[in-house]
Amino acid sequence: xxxxxxxxxxxxxxxxxxxxxxxxxxxxxxxxxxxxxxxxxxxxxxxxxxxxxxxxxxxxxxxxxxxxxxxxxxxxxxxxxxxxxxxxxxxxxxxxxxxxxxxxxxxxxxxxxxxxxxxxxxxxxxxxxxxxxxxxxxxxxx
Numbered sequence: 208x209x210x211x212x213x214x215x216x217x218x219x220x221x222x223x224x225x226x227x228x229x230x231x232x233x234x235x236x237x238x239x240x241x242x243x244x245x246x247x248x249x250x251x252x253x254x255x256x257x258x259x260x261x262x263x264x265x266x267x268x269x270x271x272x273x274x275x276x277x278x279x280x281x282x283x284x285x286x287x288x289x290x291x292x293x294x295x296x297x298x299x300x301x302x303x304x305x306x307x308x309x310x311x312x313x314x315x316x317x318x319x320x321x322x323x324x325x326x327x328x329x330x331x332x333x334x335x336x337x338x339x340x341x342x343x344x345x346x347x348x349x
């Protein structure tokens with residue numbers, strides 16, 4: 208992605224990041240190896256083969272859907288979504304994350320935090336993003 212004019216320093220820095228990173232044999236992407244605005248689901252789908260974009264035999268850690276899960280994927284892959292700490296979409300308002308213990312061993316965790324304080328901070332951003340984010344934090348869903 209290319210930074211657009213008018214973005215602040217933080218946004219510009221985010222746009223400058225690599226779309227994927229491989230570390231210790233694990234591939235990290237936002238959505239899927241094919242693109243950052245698409246993602247794997249909790250259940251296998253025919254589109255998963257295309258989403259892999261040729262990746263084989265490795266763990267892939269991704270987000271985008273904000274739903275915590277892990278499962279085997281096509282071509283010997285292992286798909287891990289650690290969840291979300293501020294935009295949950297699985298009905299659980301606690302912050303979701305994962306610890307990696309090597310290989311394909313990931314431990315999911317949840318942590319309580321002041322969701323009302325976070326929601327109020329989002330609301331201060333104003334509509335529409337502030338309202339949407341505050342609702343997600345309070346409800347754990349859209």
